[in-house]
Amino acid sequence: MDVATSTSNLVVIGLGYVGLPLAFEASRSGLAVTGLDTSQDVVKSLTAGESHIDDLSNDDIATMLEAGFHATTDPSVLASARTIVICVPTPLSDEGGPDLGAVTAAASSIAGRLGEGTLVILESTTYPGTTEEVVGPLLEQSGLSAGVDFHLAFSPERIDPGNPAFGVANTPKVVGGLTSRCGELAMEFYSRFVDTVVLAQGTREAEMAKLLENTYRHVNIALVNEMAVFCQELGIDLWDAIACAATKPFGYQPFYPGPGVGGHCIPIDPNYLSYKVKTLGYPFRFVELAHEINARMPTYVLQRSQDLLNDAGLALSRAKVLLLGVTYKRGIADQRESPALPVARKLAAKGASLFYHDPYVEEWAPTGEPVPRALDLETALAEADLTVLLTDHEEYTPEVLTKRARLLLDTRGVLRRLPLAAGDEHRTTSPITREGVEVL
Numbered sequence: 001m002d003v004a005t006s007t008s009n010l011v012v013i014g015l016g017y018v019g020l021p022l023a024f025e026a027s028r029s030g031l032a033v034t035g036l037d038t039s040q041d042v043v044k045s046l047t048a049g050e051s052h053i054d055d056l057s058n059d060d061i062a063t064m065l066e067a068g069f070h071a072t073t074d075p076s077v078l079a080s081a082r083t084i085v086i087c088v089p090t091p092l093s094d095e096g097g098p099d100l101g102a103v104t105a106a107a108s109s110i111a112g113r114l115g116e117g118t119l120v121i122l123e124s125t126t127y128p129g130t131t132e133e134v135v136g137p138l139l140e141q142s143g144l145s146a147g148v149d150f151h152l153a154f155s156p157e158r159i160d161p162g163n164p165a166f167g168v169a170n171t172p173k174v175v176g177g178l179t180s181r182c183g184e185l186a187m188e189f190y191s192r193f194v195d196t197v198v199l200a201q202g203t204r205e206a207e208m209a210k211l212l213e214n215t216y217r218h219v220n221i222a223l224v225n226e227m228a229v230f231c232q233e234l235g236i237d238l239w240d241a242i243a244c245a246a247t248k249p250f251g252y253q254p255f256y257p258g259p260g261v262g263g264h265c266i267p268i269d270p271n272y273l274s275y276k277v278k279t280l281g282y283p284f285r286f287v288e289l290a291h292e293i294n295a296r297m298p299t300y301v302l303q304r305s306q307d308l309l310n311d312a313g314l315a316l317s318r319a320k321v322l323l324l325g326v327t328y329k330r331g332i333a334d335q336r337e338s339p340a341l342p343v344a345r346k347l348a349a350k351g352a353s354l355f356y357h358d359p360y361v362e363e364w365a366p367t368g369e370p371v372p373r374a375l376d377l378e379t380a381l382a383e384a385d386l387t388v389l390l391t392d393h394e395e396y397t398p399e400v401l402t403k404r405a406r407l408l409l410d411t412r413g414v415l416r417r418l419p420l421a422a423g424d425e426h427r428t429t430s431p432i433t434r435e436g437v438e439v440l
Contacts, residue, residue, distance in 0.1 A: 010034070011081040013106045015042055015071060017053050017334070018123060018157040019087030024056055025168040027067040029193035035071040036078070046071040054161055054332040054360075079113040083121070083189055086110075086135075087157065090124045092268055097275045098126055100134060107138035114142040119151040119185050121175075125210055125269050127276040130154075131203040132178060147179040153186035154203040156210030161263075162332035172196040176206030214269040215287060220255040221266065222290035225297050228257035228440055232304075239416040239439060257440055259390050259411040260297040260339025262328025267294070267337045298342035301388065301411055301440070305347065308407050308438060309386055317351030322374065322384035325391025326358045326366075333360035340390045341366045347388075355380065359395055381405045389414060402434055411440040 012023045015037040027033045037043055045052055051061045078084060088102035103124050110120060120139060122131050131154040136146040146152045155175040160166060173194040177183025183199050190197045200206040224242070231238040238257065246254040261267045270287045277284040306316050328338040335341075340356075344366035348354055355372040356364055357380050364371050374380030377395060381387055381404035389396055392412040401408055401415065410416075416439050 009080050009082045011036055011077055011084045012087060013037075013084065013110075014087035014089070014102070014124075015039075015046065016087065016089065017055065017161055018159050019085070020046075020051075020053055021055055021159060021168050022085060022087060022123070022157075023069060024060055024064055025193040027064045027069050031192065032068045033064070033070075034077045034081075035069065036073070036075060037071065038073060040073055043071045043073050054334060055159070055167065075109045075113065078110055079115065081113075081115070081118060083119045084110055085121045085123055085155075087123045090126050090272075092271055098130075098272045100126065100130065103130070104134065104138060107135045108141070111139050111142040114139060114144055114150060116144060116149050117151075119153070119182075119189060121153045121155050121186055121189070123155055123157045125156060125265075125272065126207060127272040128204045128207040128211070129276070130207060131176075136178065147182055151182040151185050152178040152203075153182050154206045155186060155190065156206060158210075158213075161334050162329060169193060170195050172198055174198045174200055174206050174209050176200035176203045178203055208273075211269055211273040214265045215273060215290075217255075218261065218266045218270045218294070219286055219290045220253075221258070221261055222293040224255045224257045226293050229300055239413055256413055257411075258297070258339070259301045259343055259440070261294045262338040262340075263334065263336055267291075298339055298346055301339075301343050301390075301409070302346040302350070304409055304438065304440065305386060305388055306350070308409055308436065312407055312436060314385055314407075316347070319352050319385040320383065321347055321352045321354050322380050322387045323347075323354060323356040323371075324358070324387060324389040324396055325393050326356055326361050326364050327391050327393075330392045331360075331394065335361065335364075338391075343388070343390060344371065355384075358391070359393060378404050402437060405437070407436040409438055409440065413439055415439055 010026055010031045011034045012019045013036045015035045023033045023035050042052060046061060049058055049062050049065060051058050086103065086106045088106050090103060091099050093099040103126065122135055131152065136152055139150065139152065140146055144150050153175055155173060158171045173190045175183060175186040175190060175197060177186055187197045187199055200209060228238055242254050242256065245252055274284040274287040309316050309319050323340060323344060326338060326340040327333060327335050344354060348367050355374050357374040357377055378400065384406065386407045387405040389410045389412055392414045396414055398415050
């Protein structure tokens, strides 16, 4: 049976923000999909028709179940799989390098059940060479040869949680095979449910493409974050400068300052590339500098918060501080690497009394102890000595913020941005003139 055209036995390992949307689109294409996860809670909730990620609703899970989707913790399902996609987490280790524990565990589990002709695809973000040097040898413990007896490929995930415009189906999919035949089969597989599939020369090029995308963002965000610090000292309106530069129709893409970087892609992924470069004997200075700049932004937010309170004759140690938005980006519940966490810890260490508002997060304990949650936004704004906007959820409109907040530090430029008709570009509004209201 041709792996690429089979309508049965696709197993997706890892049912998180990458694996579950992939399983959803594959199910809609007519493939019979099994989801394999180590979490019994995840399996139970999916079996009950409940979604645990932002990008899929309970109705979406119901649609998958009706199409024959099955979630399990039993790895025996791998034995009959003709296509296996690995979508497990790859966090940083304590030493700052990539933690491939979940990847190697998945590969070892597959090896004990690998059938001849199976297509295995790694989607987990990692450093160049992982598919060929780590996953391949583990799979070959089955006694089968990669690229000969079974097929091996890498395809970087490009999930943007909370993005209503781009998902699995309409985001171009990059694939790289261990051999040309491996690449062809991976292309045919993804073409079943992805509009555009792009073939890289090999697995290393596909792995590098993912890291290049996120390193590009990491470095450019660090650039504007550093500019935000010195533009404040120079009396330059950086938001206006960015808006002016963004009018150039070529050669420039706007990036915006913020309280730090969050999620998995920007603060974590570039470190995989830095790790690989270090094995060659020299540092990846751009990535290391970008990490240093972005990591110090929570301290800068603390400094600006203190300055705002001091100008009003208030001490941070006796202030009631409201944090608006504790997720890493707008419109989702995902808190991974959110800069709200270090900001809260720094404010608390200075004696501030914290409470927070976030429509997506019911409980939050950045310092180990739960922080009180405000349910009514306008009341909370009126009660706080200082409000620090950390995530630009749509509820936080300029009208509400400027009307109700006593003192306000807007770290996301909500008060300066008006969305354009298309894309994520913005132009700035008029400068804020109300006393006690500042934009990062």
